[in-house]
Amino acid sequence: MSEFDTERWRPAPFLPEADAKDGSLVFVVATLCFLACLTLLAVLAADRAARGWTGHLTNEATVIVRPKTNETPDGAAARAAETLAGVPGVVEARALEKEKAEALIAPWLGDAADLEDLPIPRLVSVLLDPEGPATGQALDSALKAQGLDAIVDDHSVWMKDIERSADTARAIGGAVFTLIAVAAGAVVAFATRAGLAARREVVEVLHLSGAEDAFIAGLFQIRFARMAATAGLFGAGAAAIMGAMLRVAGGGDGLTPVLPIAWIDLLAVAPAPLAAAGVAAISARLTAQALIRDMM
Incomplete structure (x- = not known):
């Protein structure tokens, strides 16, 4: 029987290093x-x-402008854009072209070319100042002061x-x-x-x-x-x-x-x-x- 080598002997671990599972x-x-x-x-x-x-909605607002009997839709939108551009907290106000307004309502009303007699309202896109944006109430007050029939959507519901x-x-x-x-x-x-x-x-x-x-x-x-x-x-x-x-x-x-x-x-x-x-x-x-x- 060979002599027991104490230097090479190592105790087996309590848990094996590898397991089949x-x-x-x-x-x-x-x-x-x-x-x-x-x-x-x-x-x-x-x-x-x-x-x-x-962030996009916070810095933007949309205004729906309905023309009165004595003005055209484009004229009403242009007047609304000019009014809103002077409101504190507004960076830019731009009236959207008729084609863009028709494109926005097309998913709900279909091809606007078939709706020539429909009084499609004009839209005004408002870019607000990120550091001090104008409130929806301020925009609405400015529009009413100029006698404009408009609805302000400040996107608060969407946000x-x-x-x-x-x-x-x-x-x-x-x-x-x-x-x-x-x-x-x-x-x-x-x-x-x-x-x-x-x-x-x-x-x-x-x-x-x-x-x-x-x-x-x-x-x-x-x-x-x-x-x-x-x-x-x-x-x-x-x-x-x-x-x-x-x-x-x-x-x-x-x-x-x-x-x-x-x-x-x-x-x-x-x-x-x-x-x-x-x-x-x-x-x-x-x-x-x-x-x-x-x-x-």
Whole structure:
């Protein structure tokens, strides 16, 4: 019998470095991280789109001018534009041509060429000062002072709708993100439970040897945190590639103007491996401590 070599001997780890089930667990956690990162990118893009639309609406107003019996529609629109141009907080007021007004109502009334007898109102586009925009009430008062029959649309209704939609998108995105994080924690908890059940005898021996619950739970915590970090790296990388493809496919505005993905948004997925590792570490430690107490 050969002599025992104490220098080359190393104790076997309590948890094996590799397991046949590791691949499946990494795939599941990576998929969850991928979905979470895509949700984050969608929320960022939706928020950017909402802020862009709100910014445009805040700096603009539209005035619908109805001509009186003693003036032409174009004359009434020109007079309204001239009146509004002198209101404090207005940068520019421009009367839209008849063709543009007809193009705006075409989706509802069809081809305006068949509606020559219809008194189509003229529109005046008003560009407001971003630092001190004129209010809808100020514009309306100026028009009435000149005896103009006009309706001011300061887009406040549209802005409220957009802001409400943006808040809804953020809430849904946050809920989905939280649900995915909980699902990832549940997956790691299940894997921890299975790992402890398979090594019940070893846990008992460690306890008899004086090992504390925190030490044993820490072994599972470190193992699953590393595994989740690797899975998070794969998931975040795949989401970043998907986001880059959507950005390239959509040009300067992203895939569509509705979801304008920016290159800087891709940096938002960088913390995903650390977040996945944190969720896995907490879930594994809590599960391991609870099961070890039950075993003992």
